[in-house]
Amino acid sequence: xxxxxxxxxxxxxxxxxxxxxxxxxxxxxxxxxxxxxxxxxxxxxxxxxxxxxxxxxxxxxxxxxxxxxxxxxxxxxxxxxxxxxxxxxxxxxxxxxxxxxxxxxxxxxxxxxxxxxxxxxxxxxxxxxxxxxxxxxxxxxxxxxxxxxxxxxxxxxxxxxxxxxxxxxxxxxxxxxxxxxxx
Amino acid sequence: xxxxxxxxxxxxxxxxxxxxxxxxxxxxxxxxxxxxxxxxxxxxxxxxxxxxxxxxxxxxxxxxxxxxxxxxxxxxxxxxxxxxxxxxxxxxxxxxxxxxxxxxxxxxxxxxxxxxxxxxxxxxxxxxxxxxxxxxxxxxxxxxxxxxxxxxxxxxxxxxxxxxxxxxxxxxxxxxxxxxxxxxxxxxxxxxxxxxxxxxxxxxxxxxxxxxxxxxxxxxxxxxxxxxxxxxxxxxxxxxxxxxxxxxxxxxxxxxxxxxxxxxxxxxxxxxxxxxxxxxxxxxxxxxxxxxxxxxxxxxxxxxxxxxxxxxxxxxxxxxxxxxxxxxxxxxxxxxxxxxxxxxxxxxxxxxxxxxxxxxxxxxxxxxxxxxxxxxxxxxxxxxxxxxxxxxxxxxxxxxxxxxxxxxxxxxxxxxxxxxxxxxxxxxxxxxxxxxxxxxxxxxxxxxxxxxxxxxxxxxxxxxxxxxxxxxxxxxxxxxxxxxxxxxxxxxxxxxxxxxxxxxxxxxxxxxxxxxxxx
Numbered sequence: 001x002x003x004x005x006x007x008x009x010x011x012x013x014x015x016x017x018x019x020x021x022x023x024x025x026x027x028x029x030x031x032x033x034x035x036x037x038x039x040x041x042x043x044x045x046x047x048x049x050x051x052x053x054x055x056x057x058x059x060x061x062x063x064x065x066x067x068x069x070x071x072x073x074x075x076x077x078x079x080x081x082x083x084x085x086x087x088x089x090x091x092x093x094x095x096x097x098x099x100x101x102x103x104x105x106x107x108x109x110x111x112x113x114x115x116x117x118x119x120x121x122x123x124x125x126x127x128x129x130x131x132x133x134x135x136x137x138x139x140x141x142x143x144x145x146x147x148x149x150x151x152x153x154x155x156x157x158x159x160x161x162x163x164x165x166x167x168x169x170x171x172x173x174x175x176x177x178x179x180x181x182x183x
Numbered sequence: 184x185x186x187x188x189x190x191x192x193x194x195x196x197x198x199x200x201x202x203x204x205x206x207x208x209x210x211x212x213x214x215x216x217x218x219x220x221x222x223x224x225x226x227x228x229x230x231x232x233x234x235x236x237x238x239x240x241x242x243x244x245x246x247x248x249x250x251x252x253x254x255x256x257x258x259x260x261x262x263x264x265x266x267x268x269x270x271x272x273x274x275x276x277x278x279x280x281x282x283x284x285x286x287x288x289x290x291x292x293x294x295x296x297x298x299x300x301x302x303x304x305x306x307x308x309x310x311x312x313x314x315x316x317x318x319x320x321x322x323x324x325x326x327x328x329x330x331x332x333x334x335x336x337x338x339x340x341x342x343x344x345x346x347x348x349x350x351x352x353x354x355x356x357x358x359x360x361x362x363x364x365x366x367x368x369x370x371x372x373x374x375x376x377x378x379x380x381x382x383x384x385x386x387x388x389x390x391x392x393x394x395x396x397x398x399x400x401x402x403x404x405x406x407x408x409x410x411x412x413x414x415x416x417x418x419x420x421x422x423x424x425x426x427x428x429x430x431x432x433x434x435x436x437x438x439x440x441x442x443x444x445x446x447x448x449x450x451x452x453x454x455x456x457x458x459x460x461x462x463x464x465x466x467x468x469x470x471x472x473x474x475x476x477x478x479x480x481x482x483x484x485x486x487x488x489x490x491x492x493x494x495x496x497x498x499x500x501x502x503x504x505x506x507x508x509x510x511x512x513x514x515x516x517x518x519x520x521x522x523x524x525x526x527x528x529x530x531x532x533x534x535x536x537x538x539x540x541x542x543x544x545x546x547x548x549x550x551x552x553x554x555x556x557x558x559x560x561x562x563x564x565x566x567x568x569x570x571x572x573x574x575x576x577x578x579x580x581x582x583x584x585x586x587x588x589x590x591x592x593x594x595x596x597x598x599x600x601x602x603x604x605x606x607x608x609x610x611x612x613x614x615x616x617x618x619x620x621x622x623x624x625x626x627x628x629x630x631x632x633x634x635x636x637x638x639x640x641x642x643x644x645x646x647x648x649x650x651x652x653x654x655x656x657x658x659x660x661x662x663x664x665x666x667x668x669x670x671x672x673x674x675x676x677x678x679x680x681x682x683x684x685x686x687x688x689x690x691x692x693x694x695x696x697x698x699x700x701x702x
Binding site for chain 1: 240
């Protein structure tokens, strides 16, 4: 049944190809959507939708072109569609701002890899206490109030702690990129 | 240092903190928007900040990084095939986990339906081992039907009606032609279907008027009995010959055909079939009722909807599980009551865009089985809902079908995961009752999809985490402010739906199918 020399676009290769392309780009896509949508649950929902659309439209993707760029285009469209469904939600940005953010994020795609590596290196430098906050808050789907109760802290102070952790990471990334540590 | 790093204002930072933790209010959102619109530096900083948010989230709670080589969903072997690796990588990212399972053939576009006949009645049929069993309502394209015993009625699209008795082997060639290799058939041919032909060994039997019987034995002996009207016989190597009502002919290869007295009574008529069917239907109903009563008592049954309303005007879908909470009753929105799998059985019709059954499923689950009898009328949109929890929050369950006929279980244990079956629901499955079941089992880390009791796919679960369904609905989906484009309304009927807090075994699912299958 299986041809001796499989055609490069046989359905099975097509699956394999999609799987590997999507695996590579998924973190970047998630980040891309996160910068357009107010909450993680929105991000997850649109990413879910986007992954289905990408799979469905994979035939129209031209091999050899930039998959991430194509995926971002689809993701941007899905995010805008999602936003229209939430027109009365006052926490979403205007379409104009979303378009602007999306455009700039796409322009910055080439730098993404480097920044991500820097971020991950900086992540290793987190202290144990910070690490445990991060794990408990993010690991519980941001059920920050519950985590706060367990940790015996106010939700507000936990927010602030996380905010400082994020800023600390950014600072670390800026320094390491400036030092050429990861160039 | 070439340029000093950008310093955001304290106000901007405060809004950013609130925004990313989801606590920002409307005024804050507007102000943040303003600050972002005004400054490219702010926008850049905003993206960096959310990048940190993203990486932190991925680093926590067992979110698995791309490069992680340790994650394999099943015990690793020395030489893993590529698809395990792909599945592991993809699973570790929480995306289309199961795509690799789709086989070449299953990815082909489903050809448009070319129905030649519809199976409209069947009694006590035992299909040949290995063949897919067909039910009443099945649309049949070209192909062969084989059954060991029992009776079926086929209505050809040109109007001819054939009742066949097993053991039989019939091949459907066109709306006006079939081959009978074995079995007893009785064909009723209305004027508009004149010319309907059944090919028997060494002979074509062409109907020119109302009714005839044909028997093809496994020994190669065949008989034709004309019950009413005229039949034209076309022997393989001789001239055609007409037979009239009351006449019959017997032949076998190499011998001269012999004339007989016709005896129509040996061929089951439609009236006889109908009365047999009603007896058989009672047996089916009682078998199903016994099974349903058993399911009601099982501790792992969370809800068991049999779609039998207390009153015809009722807008409540009662959970029939013993000692169930009233909260587990469904609230019917929009749907009308219609006929289910057999006469007297009720079903809910999902037609309108807003037709749905709302329900609340309390608790957390590490293993579930979803099982339903559904009759899909058509694919009106890309995704059709069976059971979808609201939005796609952590713990979500999205059980749905794609217009390619894929069964999909989407779950969100902290990252999204879609478990696809290959396209298994074909055009000929539309308009008939199908039994769909899906199991999710954390212990074995697998999701299995079943169609009519048959396992059609198994895919690995990548990330575990309890399923927390909470608010959900059958046949539709509520996400925040659903718009038309995101609608997932089902076009079809449901007449049974069960949610178990356990992954049923393949044998249990096969049994559930057999005890519930319509005639």
